[in-house]
């Protein structure tokens with residue numbers, strides 16, 4: 001029997017478990033003396049849900065691709081993607097000690113490159129086939145079948161718990177920006193640049209019709225870019241000051257904390273995580289204004305879910321500007337302190353040829 005120690009791992013949650021469940025002794029893997037140690041076998045229960053996500057690539061990868069690309073072993077994935085080990089060679093020793101019997105039963109797992117079959121990206125490098133399928137099913141239901149009470153049930157408590165790890169606090173005193181076209185060249189006042197009155201509020205990516213949200217950006221140029229102006233347009237930019245701390249969900253890079261916290265729920269947690277990423281992606285994606293109203297329904301639904309869990313907005317990347325966007329579900333925690341008039345002097349266009357697949 002050999003022991004590993006707290007210092008063999010980078011993951012804080014695992015370190016805590018070793019302190020709680022282990023004893024003081026010497027580490028056989030990193031050589032640490034008088035540290036908290038544990039038999040790697042006893043950590044298997046924490047590792048199983050994570051390792052179960054992966055299967056040997058030979059089982060699902062097309063052979064011609066397998067030959068071409070370098071794969072990764074599970075300990076490399078644990079080190080690089082999950083920051084479990086700082087050094088994959090030590091990780092390999094620990095994993096092999098953790099799964100001695102597994103090794104004999106299913107040599108595929110330790111002797112082969114592994115990957116997540118459900119994250120098989122096919123030709124599209126951004127979104128996995130599984131995620132696209134789940135997203136399309138969700139959109140189909142919300143748009144064409146059950147808008148207010150979808151039959152596919154959400155695990156509200158778990159999703160709410162996952163959301164807390166992607167919370168981003170916007171502090172008092174921070175500035176946010178909002179741009180509106182000023183077609184006649186007249187600057188809007190601070191009182192005119194807020195969210196529209198409810199009776200005339202049109203639907204947006206995040207808000208349903210008649211429920212106005214406040215669309216803001218992290219800097220004025222991003223705010224201007226987001227309204228997709230023409231050269232020579234005049235635009236009013238309002239500068240908003242945060243007067244009370246705001247709690248928003250950051251969709252740029254949703255976070256789930258340690259994978260070891262979730263036990264058997266890990267696969268579902270990761271699905272939720274990917275769904276949030278998808279929401280961030282769809283919110284950021286510039287869409288054709290005429291055919292978007294229908295496409296807004298799923299994002300409106302998910303934003304309302306986030307609102308129902310007590311968060312005050314969502315934050316997502318801007319595809320059009322250098323900063324990010326923030327949508328607030330209410331405008332009582334920000335004040336417009338000044339407005340300025342801008343004229344658009346140039347617009348940068350980049351393009352690429354559309355190649356049929």
Ligand SMILES: [Zn+2]
Nearest residue numbers: 005008027030
């Ligand atoms: Zn150690």
